[in-house]
Amino acid sequence: MSPRRNSIGEFEELVLIITASLEGDAYGVTITNELEKQTGRSVGFNTVHTTLQRLEEKGLIRSAMGGATTERGGRRKRYFTITALGSRTLRDLKALRERLWKALPAKVLGITKG
Amino acid sequence: MPPGWMQTLLRQFADEDTVEETEGDLLEFYRQWETHLGRNRASWKYFYTVVTLLRPWKKKRKEFNNANTLIMIRSYLIMSWRTILKNKISSIINLSGLTLGLTTSLLILLIILKEVRYDQQHLKRDSIFMMLKHQKTSDGISTGRSTPGPMAEALRTDYPQVVHAARVAFFDDVLVHVNQSKLTASGIYAEPDIFRMMTYKPIKGEPAAALEANSVVLSKNLATTFFGDQDPIGQLLEIGGGYTLFVGAIIEEIPSTNTLKFQMAIPFKAFEKNSPWLTKWDDNRINTWVELNNPGNLAEFNAKVSSMITQRTQDQNESTFAYPLTRLHLYGNFSNGQPSGGFITIIWILVGFGVFMLLIACVNFMNIATAQSARRAKEVGVRKVMGAARRWIIFQFLNESLVITILSLVVAVGLCILLIPSFNLMMHTSISFEYNNGVVWMSALIVAFITALVAGSYPAFVLSRFSPARVLKGIVNRPGGSSLRRVLVTFQFVISISVLIGTIILYAQFDHVKTRPIGYDQENLVNVRLDSLASAKFEVVKNEVLKIPGVKSVTGMSGSILNSSASITGMDWPDKKPDGDFSVSMGEANYDWIQTMGLEIVNGRDFSQQFKSDENACLLNEIAVDRMGLANPIGSVVGGHTVIGVVGNFVYNNPSGVIAPMMITLTPDNVHRLYARIDNNDSWSETLASIEKTVKKISPEIEFDLRFTTDEYQHRFEELSNIGLMVSIFGGMTIFISCLGLFGLSGFVAERRGKEMSIRKVFGASNIRVLLSLSSDILKPVVLALLIVVPLSIWVAGMLLNEIVYHVQLQWWMFVQAGGIVVAVAFFVVLYHGLRTASESPAVRLKSE
Numbered sequence: 001m002s003p004r005r006n007s008i009g010e011f012e013e014l015v016l017i018i019t020a021s022l023e024g025d026a027y028g029v030t031i032t033n034e035l036e037k038q039t040g041r042s043v044g045f046n047t048v049h050t051t052l053q054r055l056e057e058k059g060l061i062r063s064a065m066g067g068a069t070t071e072r073g074g075r076r077k078r079y080f081t082i083t084a085l086g087s088r089t090l091r092d093l094k095a096l097r098e099r100l101w102k103a104l105p106a107k108v109l110g111i112t113k114g
Numbered sequence: 115m116p117p118g119w120m121q122t123l124l125r126q127f128a129d130e131d132t133v134e135e136t137e138g139d140l141l142e143f144y145r146q147w148e149t150h151l152g153r154n155r156a157s158w159k160y161f162y163t164v165v166t167l168l169r170p171w172k173k174k175r176k177e178f179n180n181a182n183t184l185i186m187i188r189s190y191l192i193m194s195w196r197t198i199l200k201n202k203i204s205s206i207i208n209l210s211g212l213t214l215g216l217t218t219s220l221l222i223l224l225i226i227l228k229e230v231r232y233d234q235q236h237l238k239r240d241s242i243f244m245m246l247k248h249q250k251t252s253d254g255i256s257t258g259r260s261t262p263g264p265m266a267e268a269l270r271t272d273y274p275q276v277v278h279a280a281r282v283a284f285f286d287d288v289l290v291h292v293n294q295s296k297l298t299a300s301g302i303y304a305e306p307d308i309f310r311m312m313t314y315k316p317i318k319g320e321p322a323a324a325l326e327a328n329s330v331v332l333s334k335n336l337a338t339t340f341f342g343d344q345d346p347i348g349q350l351l352e353i354g355g356g357y358t359l360f361v362g363a364i365i366e367e368i369p370s371t372n373t374l375k376f377q378m379a380i381p382f383k384a385f386e387k388n389s390p391w392l393t394k395w396d397d398n399r400i401n402t403w404v405e406l407n408n409p410g411n412l413a414e415f416n417a418k419v420s421s422m423i424t425q426r427t428q429d430q431n432e433s434t435f436a437y438p439l440t441r442l443h444l445y446g447n448f449s450n451g452q453p454s455g456g457f458i459t460i461i462w463i464l465v466g467f468g469v470f471m472l473l474i475a476c477v478n479f480m481n482i483a484t485a486q487s488a489r490r491a492k493e494v495g496v497r498k499v500m501g502a503a504r505r506w507i508i509f510q511f512l513n514e515s516l517v518i519t520i521l522s523l524v525v526a527v528g529l530c531i532l533l534i535p536s537f538n539l540m541m542h543t544s545i546s547f548e549y550n551n552g553v554v555w556m557s558a559l560i561v562a563f564i565t566a567l568v569a570g571s572y573p574a575f576v577l578s579r580f581s582p583a584r585v586l587k588g589i590v591n592r593p594g595g596s597s598l599r600r601v602l603v604t605f606q607f608v609i610s611i612s613v614l615i616g617t618i619i620l621y622a623q624f625d626h627v628k629t630r631p632i633g634y635d636q637e638n639l640v641n642v643r644l645d646s647l648a649s650a651k652f653e654v655v656k657n658e659v660l661k662i663p664g665v666k667s668v669t670g671m672s673g674s675i676l677n678s679s680a681s682i683t684g685m686d687w688p689d690k691k692p693d694g695d696f697s698v699s700m701g702e703a704n705y706d707w708i709q710t711m712g713l714e715i716v717n718g719r720d721f722s723q724q725f726k727s728d729e730n731a732c733l734l735n736e737i738a739v740d741r742m743g744l745a746n747p748i749g750s751v752v753g754g755h756t757v758i759g760v761v762g763n764f765v766y767n768n769p770s771g772v773i774a775p776m777m778i779t780l781t782p783d784n785v786h787r788l789y790a791r792i793d794n795n796d797s798w799s800e801t802l803a804s805i806e807k808t809v810k811k812i813s814p815e816i817e818f819d820l821r822f823t824t825d826e827y828q829h830r831f832e833e834l835s836n837i838g839l840m841v842s843i844f845g846g847m848t849i850f851i852s853c854l855g856l857f858g859l860s861g862f863v864a865e866r867r868g869k870e871m872s873i874r875k876v877f878g879a880s881n882i883r884v885l886l887s888l889s890s891d892i893l894k895p896v897v898l899a900l901l902i903v904v905p906l907s908i909w910v911a912g913m914l915l916n917e918i919v920y921h922v923q924l925q926w927w928m929f930v931q932a933g934g935i936v937v938a939v940a941f942f943v944v945l946y947h948g949l950r951t952a953s954e955s956p957a958v959r960l961k962s963e
Contacts, residue, residue, distance in 0.1 A: 028135065029139050029142040044163065046166035053132075065134075075135065076135060077139070
């Protein structure tokens with residue numbers, strides 16, 4: 001696994017996690033709304049849209065068109081799901097963070113170990 | 115809902131791959147924003163997001179890389195081909211209409227390409243000028259190219275602006291002895307400067323130097339005729355029996371696109387020797403060419419030379435000016451002293467005709483396309499349902515018209531190549547199809563392309579607009595513009611009926627002129643051309659010929675009775691008014707002229723050998739006496755000659771023109787034609803043989819050339835009947851192409867009113883009733899065209915005929931004939947669709963609903 005594929009930015013990581021957490025219901029609108037809800041930041045749809053495309057290019061998520069419904073004037077939704085590579089990347093990132101956290105002296109953060 | 119234009123913007127320019135879900139997502143957001151932020155702010159936010167999502171370049175790049183495009187184009191080519199094969203009748207109509215239009219345009223294109231190249235081969239063309247001369251007469255100012263002999267020398271010495279000046283005189287059919295054989299040749303007498311001004315490519319020798327050294331310049335072809343494969347340089351030519359010259363230079367054949375063209379140039383000095391009048395300032399018979407060092411200052415130069423003739427003669431009515439070589443051909447005509455076009459007028463008429471033919475072909479194409487619109491609409495509907503964008507359907511229709519136009523172009527090029535020889539023969543042109551000339555091909559392609567675009571535009575933009583849902587349900591939005599088509603078809607018929615009426619009047623006029631009383635008896639009148647030897651011994655020849663049994667009477671003339679090119683202005687006669695000058699044609703005749711020709715003597719008598727004083731006498735024709743206002747013509751002195759007789763007007767020069775005033779003087783020896791009246795009996799051919807024998811006895815070397823005057827006279831109508839033939843072909847073409855248009859229109863009307871007719875039949879209308887109802891609808895444009903044309907053509911024809919002096923009277927049958935022909939032809943054309951619709955079972959038409 002090349003390091004390049006593995007390396008994703010902070011925002012990409014957030015989008016990836018939220019896509020994974022929404023399970024079957026991850027599409028543009030839900031992802032953006034969830035992101036705003038969780039981070040409290042105002043997130044532009046265009047940013048999310050671009051990020052999703054980039055993640056798909058990197059092979060971390062895949063997408064499929066859903067069925068047509070009347071609610072959006074017949075326009076279908078594109079649902080995103082995390083790929084195996086995506087989950088592994090998230091796991092790797094989590095493991096890396098945990099390793100780093102463990103190595104972190106407790107007094108730096110002003111908390112006691114335990 | 116967000117504003118529509120923003121959605122359109124998104125749809126047009128966003129990434130095509132994701133536009134559907136993006137649009138949906140944005141719609142959802144918009145609804146959220148609308149509830150939280152209100153409509154206005156939601157719209158703003160929506161707009162902002164749309165803008166950030168636009169990917170215009172990505173979309174374009176994708177389309178160009180799409181391999182489908184190529185497949186589509188190939189498929190459309192195949193489709194076009196199949197459509198052409200499927201609708202054979204309409205394809206043939208389109209093809210023939212377009213072919214006709216393109217063939218005409220191609221021929222016109224070739225003519226124009228040739229004409230604009232006129233005189234362009236001369237490197238110094240912009241500084242070469244021809245000296246012209248305005249002459250005031252009582253009929254207005256006439257402008258001519260003849261100048262006095264000493265003018266060139268005066269220009270050379272007195273005007274520093276003149277670099278070169280050269281005199282040129284033409285000669286026709288001069289007998290040339292080459293080695294042992296005799297040949298006739300035409301060419302020019304020229305001064306050496308002509309070769310320093312004009313660019314005629316030398317092959318051997320140096321033309322200017324050759325003329326300077328008193329030798330002859332020949333064109334390549336003439337040199338080959340004279341000497342075959344021998345080297346022509348240094349060979350001897352005996353010209354006109356008078357003098358012998360060496361050949362000094364050979365030039366390339368001069369293309370026909372030259373104002374000054376010749377095959378042989380003889381030093382002007384040889385001409386000067388025998389022409390004492392060349393020293394006179396009031397005798398204009400030769401051309402003068404000049405080269406100026408500062409052509410930009412032409413106006414200044416012309417102001418200086420304008421009075422050069424009047425300074426040297428008493429004649430105050432002449433003014434001279436230099437006219438550019440490059441304008442001589444296209445703009446060389448003058449009317450009353452002002453430039454009045456020239457060949458350019460013909461070019462514009464031709465261009466108009468070409469455009470008109472193409473336009474009619476395009477209109478036909480549109481008519482036929484709309485006639486088929488119902489069927490094509492379904493095709494369009496299905497295509498759209500299968501996902502074709504409108505621009506692809508537009509492309510498909512344009513492609514169809516392009517394919518058929520290119521096909522027509524191929525046929526037209528073939529036709530052109532086949533037609534050019536007979537076209538040249540008929541029109542006295544010498545155009546050729548230049549295969550290796552890129553301009554020809556390019557212009558032909560451009561013309562074809564524009565035609566295809568114009569022809570295809572209507573079906574392309576109208577038919578592609580159909581909405582698939584409606585079309586496939588059987589509701590066809592009838593395309594509008596049917597009134598436009600009616601106007602166009604009416605216009606077509608206006609033109610074709612005009613041409614038809616024109617042709618009928620033209621032929622009536624021909625007949626009228628052919629049967630014009632000519633004032634003398636042409637039957638049984640023969641003439642023989644005499645050479646210088648026979649001419650010098652005319653007295654003997656005349657007496658010998660008179661001895662032949664069967665010859666009634668003999669006379670001679672210096673020219674032909676059929677024309678007189680010499681004319682004189684400034685003649686004196688008793689009680690002449692100061693502003694009453696006009697030009698008088700001059701003829702020279704021998705004794706027994708009136709008797710031999712069968713002319714009518716109105717007053718006085720013919721020349722007679724009994725009166726020695728007749729050598730200085732003259733005859734006038736009636737019109738001359740009238741215009742001079744001579745109350746007592748006999749005995750009065752006109753132009754230095756005593757009038758002894760007045761001869762009845764007879765036709766000469768233009769057979770349909772005015773009979774101009776003429777003076778005939780007596781010539782005992784300047785006789786180039788012998789006229790004899792012979793008996794029309796069984797032995798007339800023996801009589802002619804005897805004449806030949808007699809003439810040859812006196813002048814053994816003569817090329818015997820005997821003609822019947824009536825044949826010569828009829829010969830002049832050949833050119834006219836060529837014009838008549840051309841106009842008939844033109845007329846036939848316009849009628850043909852208009853009928854194609856009518857056929858298209860009738861198809862359209864039959865299609866549109868098909869259901870109506872079926873319903874009428876269900877309610878009991880007979881086939882005839884249906885046919886009449888349809889045809890009367892379709893024939894309306896023809897009748898309307900007739901109503902427009904007839905009064906218009908009466909007016910125009912009346913005006914044009916008044917220009918011709920001896921003209922036919924307009925008669926009602928001319929118009930009835932034209933109208934009858936057109937209505938009959940049109941009715942037959944309409945019959946096809948009319949009968950088809952009338953005999954159709956109503957069930958077929960009505961079952962679709």
